[in-house]
Amino acid sequence: MSYAAFSERLATVNDLLNALSILTWDSRTMMPPGGVESRSKQIATLTAAARDTLLADETRKATDAALREVSSLPEDDAKRRCVEQAAHAIAFHSRIPGALQKRRAELKTVANAAWIKARAQSDFSIFQPYLEQVVEVARAYADAIGYEKHPYDALMSIYEPGETAESLTTLFAALRAGIGPVLKAVTAAEQPRADFLERTYPVDRQHAFALKMAALIGYDLNRGRLDNTVHPFEISFTRNDVRITTRFYENYLPPSLFGALHEAGHGIYEQGVDPAYTRTPLATDLVGYYAVGGVSFGAHESQSRLYENHVGRSRAFWRLHFADLQKTFPEALHDVDHETFYRAVNRARPGYIRVEADELTYDFHIMLRTEIEKSLVDGSLAVKDLPEAWNAIIKSELGLVVPNDAKGVLQDIHWSTCQIGTFCNYTIGNVMAAQLMETARKTTPAIQAGLETGDYAPLQSWLAEHVHQHGRRFTRDELLVKSTGRALEPGPYIAYLRGKMADVYGVAV
Secondary structure, eight states: OOHHHHHHHHHHHHHHHHHHHHHHHHHHHTOOGGGHHHHHHHHHHHHHHHHHHHHSHHHHHHHHHHHHHHTTSOTTOHHHHHHHHHHHHHHHHHTSOHHHHHHHHHHHHHHHHHHHHHHHHTOHHHHHHHHHHHHHHHHHHHHHHOOSSOHHHHHHHHHSTTOOHHHHHHHHHHHHHHHHHHHHHHHTSOOOOOGGGGSOOOHHHHHHHHHHHHHHTTOOGGGOOEEEOSSOOEEESSTTOEEEEEOOBTTBOHHHHHHHHHHHHHHHHHHTSOGGGTTSGGGSBTTTTBOOOSSSHHHHHHHHHIIIIIITTSHHHHHHHHHHHHHHSHHHHTTOOHHHHHHHTTOOOOOSOGGGOOHHHHHHHHHHHHHHHHHHHHTSSOGGGHHHHHHHHHHHHHOOOOOSSTTTTTSOSGGGGTOOSOTHHHHHHHHHHHHHHHHHHHHOHHHHHHHHHTOOHHHHHHHHHHTGGGTTSSOHHHHHHHHHSSSOOSHHHHHHHHHHHHHHHOSOO
């Protein structure tokens, strides 16, 4: 057998995972409620087919032959990395019983439907029995994968290889020490005016403006689209069909706008993967069974948080584009200028909802969820006690009394789709985004000049060269070392937040 035979086998797996993604996208956007049960079976069937193809003797033989063929190539050669990742995935899934994987695939769809219902009624009891199954499956997965110190390490290895409960403890401690004093300082300061954000914003106009801004920063509409959903997400079916979603509130503007910019960041990453990697393991997460080209969930989040916050929440962005926003919503923004809008969308105010949190309090939401996930997986927290534990931590961390389940324990989609072990990726993405932007600005003056004039091509080109084009070829830290000269570190992120909040509030932090 040859590398060509290997490529054909893995292309088939990729095609199956892309078909699976289409069913998943439809289940979260267009599918009527009555389709839940049959869709869960369809998703399980395709998941099993992808697994069977990956673990088939023919695929194993082709992979072994390809490994011998590429063994003399440089360690970071694309072909060698491609084969090695397939071999790693085969070994990984060989440890996961097929029945367990099928159960997880079926559970994702029915649990998600139960979560949507529970969230709409703000009633955790509707979702509780499904979450109990999700946690049970997660524990079984951790046991099958294997771990040295904590079962959470095994689950994180699916989404953020190399991170552990121990490494997160160190990172979170540094962030608490760096961000805590800043939050204390701005909380005591006079808050920016923001009443206009809760005026009437017709949804059709929100959709049009959000799509326009996504395209402006580099999201290719010829290979993408924007839809409405309960919880925003991006999903790709190869780099040539990358779809994003956001959610709309007629009486609150930020979620649709910044949700679209956030998901567009994900989309730009996927659209920028080297075309040569299409239908290969360098554009497919064979371990997590996602048709995704990003090397880790944290790396992916670095791109969404970068475009949402470093670009979309910058003063320059609104100095350039506020007039267009005001023209779109003249009734709501007639008495507002770009500086007032900039300060409003950057105010630091503890809130209940993670996806609507400001940059300064966002990571406290992530740390909360990560600690809860660890406790659920190791059994120190029972699912039935989750709302009480959640509410207590929110009170302790942010000083808020959670009014209901919808604004508390039911707000995120992740657990309903069996994604336990992913929340740390958001904070890792924040840290990585700041590190990349610091280097990009220092090394390429055209980037800052472009941000000031509305030319986002220099930034997109730099990110494509250093991050996007590589797909899954390099690890997260390899990408960082190649682009910034060092592995992940929180210093640039803390400095960025201090500078941002000092600018917005006009106080020393």
